[in-house]
Amino acid sequence: MLKPTGSIYVHLDWHAVHYVKVAMDEIFGYGNFRNEIIWHYGARATVRKSGLPRKHDTILLYSKSSKYTFNPIYRPYKDTEMKRYNKRDEKGQYALIKRKRRDGTVYYGKSYVNEKGAPETDVWDIPTMASTSRERLGYPTQKPEALLERIIKASSKPGDLILDPFCGCGTALAVAQRLGRRWIGIDAEMPACVVMQQRLDKLGSRPEIIDEVELMTEAKLRDMKPALFQAWAVKAVQGRMNRKLSADGGIDGWTIVGDPIQVKRSDRVGVKVVREFQTVIQDDNRMGGIIIAFGFTSGAIKKAEDAKSKYGINIELKTVKELLQ
Known part of the structure; x- marks a missing residue:
């Protein structure tokens, strides 16, 4: 799949790197091994009685041939x-x-x-994202954009094609888009594809999900990570996501007409949730909204009916089961 000038970066932790290195030598040839990059992600170390604290992962870099693209990193x-450079002449x-x-x-x-x-050497000091970082999307394996930017700049030129076959929330694709590269992203989870799509929309790209191969079930959705479940639910009603994952004012997304969407991982969403969502709608000067959950209490259903009859506010209560049909 790689063109002769192409390279592959494989990110691993201490569990697998030594075994995968042997496999990569077999596949690409020992002579095409280029670097073992140490990603030192810092963070405060804690005392471990069984050994030294682990503060790095490994990235293996292989090329397809000796004609691979590589741009030195500075x-x-x-x-x-700079203290060593303490003299100056006409050259600098x-x-x-x-x-x-x-x-x-x-x-x-x-x-x-x-x-x-x-x-730059083969030891990269790039911190992980802070919990308050604007980059953070709530995806558990999300990498900092600085890491992907260094990789993409080093081994490609503008217009080159970047493939990430396990792209999660799409960091590699977002960085490739920003750097003027073409890209293809693959992920096994449909909600992850939705997160990617909406992330790339904000960069002016208009990505399309080519093939939705996963048949979603209620059981899979119950086991899904919260951020992915939220993405699936918003997409299921053709909405767009709210990128803020905390302090979002009770709004997880918006419908195509701008009404708020709220997603709950509960079988018994009650009156309090509907009442507070009604306040959110009114404060936003809207006349409707959608709450998505696994189930609602009879009190919640009655509260939504009262909101419509008394105030003209249409709160749609949609269950996951309905959205799967």
Whole structure:
């Protein structure tokens, strides 16, 4: 599948990296192994009685051939590095570096500051996303965009095609779109595809889900991660998602006409939820909205009926079972 200039990056943790490395050597050839990248994601270390705290994952880089695309990576110089470059001439700022001639004699040569920055090594210090990060979408394996940006810039050119066959919430696709690359994303979970689609919409792309191969059932939805269930439910009523996952004011999405949607993972959504949702609708100067859940109490159904008869507010109570039919 890879073109001759292509590369593949495989992200692994300590459980599997050594076994997968052997398999990758068999598939791509030992000679096409290019780098073992250490992604040091930092965060505060906690004491472990059984060993050292784990603070990195490994990314294996292989190429299809010796003609692979690679663009050197640069980073800003650290303050400690810049202290060495304490001299200047007409060519710029430089440091004196001790070197040896073939005959063993010593001399000092000039090493100038590179305008592009310091060459990046195979140890990447890229922190994980903070819980308050605007990037965070609630997807458990979501990677920081800075990590994918470094990978895509290093091994592709504008217009190249990026494939992520396990793309989750679509970070690689979003970064590829922003960097002017073409892309294809694949995921086994339909709700993940919905999250990707709505994320890419915000970047001006208009992605299409080509094939919805998964037959969804109520049991699968009950086991689904909250963010994915929310995405599925909003998509099921042709809505668009609210990207805020906390402090969202009780709004998980909006219908095509702008009415709020609220999603609950409960079999017995009660009066209180409907009452508070009615307030949300009124505060937003709307005349309707949708609550999606596994089930509603008789009191909740009565409250929704009262909202319509007394105030003209149409609160639709939709069960998962209805949406699956």
